[in-house]
Amino acid sequence: MAVCIAVIAKENYPLYIRSTPTENELKFHYMVHTSLDVVDEKISAMGKALVDQRELYLGLLYPTEDYKVYGYVTNSKVKFVMVVDSSNTALRDNEIRSMFRKLHNSYTDVMCNPFYNPGDRIQSRWALLPVSASSPGGPYSRVRIQSRWALLPVSDPVQVGPTSCVRIQSRWALLPVSDPVQVGPTPVSDPVQGL
């Protein structure tokens, strides 16, 4: 079961990142961030003997004790990173590949959308919905995307109302590339824990 999917632009900032709401979001964001190094290593000419240079699918990037991280890079240097639960051993390579293909198809559709400016955060509510619905067993296949800010982790998937008060937990939400995000009445104490 895929627990986190991220679309990273070629300048290494996230365009779209969603994870299952039940767990600590930040952990997945860190995992995706650290996996970018592994992706860069794979696509450079350094490890040429190990990986087929011409393929888009990068395979398993690195395993941790609970999760495995898979990577995929497109020709336009946009990276897709998927974090999968290790306990699900029935998930084979082919299924991961097909999930990445669907993600790539959805991303291509987003690119061709005339209302989308390349380089912006992917805000469209329906853009990558087929992906979350099709990943095997994903709990967020039942989730209706309520939050207007697709990047902010929504703590409760069935929260009603577009302006749910969420605490900013992701440090990427504060990068200058994003628009200033309005937070609800609850004050945000210290989102960036001294990284």
Place this chain on the structure above:
Amino acid sequence: MADEALFLLLHNEMVSGVYKSAEQGEVENGRCITKLENMGFRVGQGLIERFTKDTARFKDELDIMKFICKDFWTTVFKKQIDNLRTNHQGIYVLQDNKFRLLTQMSAGKQYLEHASKYLAFTCGLIRGGLSNLGIKSIVTAEVSSMPACKFQGTMQKGVTDTPNKMFQWILCHRNGRLRRLTKPNIILKT
């Protein structure tokens, strides 16, 4: 071949539409070519994403240019580029001896000065495609005899958008005053 005619007619109308709006004062004079080029840029970005979805990863710049000359040109204009020349230092010249968007005009010298309007969109198309593949470039076109034309692409080396650029401005607190260092390899003394 009906689908070819569709794009041709739409493109002609687009060019005349942009110039008509310039006459009515909506667009500044002289900005029409830029407008057409920017349209082509955005279209090129989306098209390249779609076309490179199934192809293998590109090895280098020359590989990308060959893809543009063969697959990209074939899919858009139903023919390949006739001649690709490079000086291996970032300048590529694509020559098309029978450019589809110009074949409808007479082959003599009559409409030579108007030809550049009809090439702006395609210049943007190439520039958008290259930009999405990671190459910043400037693309210009010239016509010496209709319907042959040449697109010249100049790749810009050393222009990177990496976030490391922001670290060139390093503030250091020194003797109680904030000073700005412009060279990133200066050792910070606190």
